[in-house]
Amino acid sequence: MNTIxxxxxxxxxxxxxxxxxxxxxxxxxxxxxxxxxEYRYLPEEAMIYVGxxxxxxxxxxxxxxxxxxxxxxxxxxxxxxxxxCDGTACHVRGSMPxxxxxxxxxxxxxxxxxxxxGLFSLETVSCLGACGLAPVVVINGKVYPQMTTDAxxxxxxxxxxxxx
Ligand code: FES
Numbered sequence: 001m002n003t004i005x006x007x008x009x010x011x012x013x014x015x016x017x018x019x020x021x022x023x024x025x026x027x028x029x030x031x032x033x034x035x036x037x038e039y040r041y042l043p044e045e046a047m048i049y050v051g052x053x054x055x056x057x058x059x060x061x062x063x064x065x066x067x068x069x070x071x072x073x074x075x076x077x078x079x080x081x082x083x084x085c086d087g088t089a090c091h092v093r094g095s096m097p098x099x100x101x102x103x104x105x106x107x108x109x110x111x112x113x114x115x116x117x118g119l120f121s122l123e124t125v126s127c128l129g130a131c132g133l134a135p136v137v138v139i140n141g142k143v144y145p146q147m148t149t150d151a152x153x154x155x156x157x158x159x160x161x162x163x164x
Contacts, residue, residue: 014049017031017035031050040073041072041075042066042074048062078120079119079163080139081121081123082122082138083124084124084135085124085136086126089127102152120159137155139155
């Protein structure tokens, strides 16, 4: 697991979130969303902490909920979350070469989801409902239509420049 952009979990911060949601297990999803917002993923120690603080729950239950919902990530995400659509239309129109170009550009090894500098994370998603724009890449919610390997390299270079 890439831990470069992992932030140390603060029990004070977790208590602040739990307190806001009144330590209610019915608010578990919202609590996990808030924790993910804070750390960009769900750190294991945070899930264990939540599981011991909410009545009637266990860390195993919290972990089960976190793994059930696709919105939750158990690994650190980058500042820029790149999603490459690999639905049928995008696949047919070249999403895989775009994905491979991103992997190469970010120097991501097999199964590595987040770049070493912690700036970028990469995942494939199923149809985003914008098939007419295929192949589609989404970065932090912004849609990049009709991507090519050259275009995605330019986009990433631009983001890197903005960060430097
Ligand atoms: S297949 Fe990619 S947007 Fe539909």
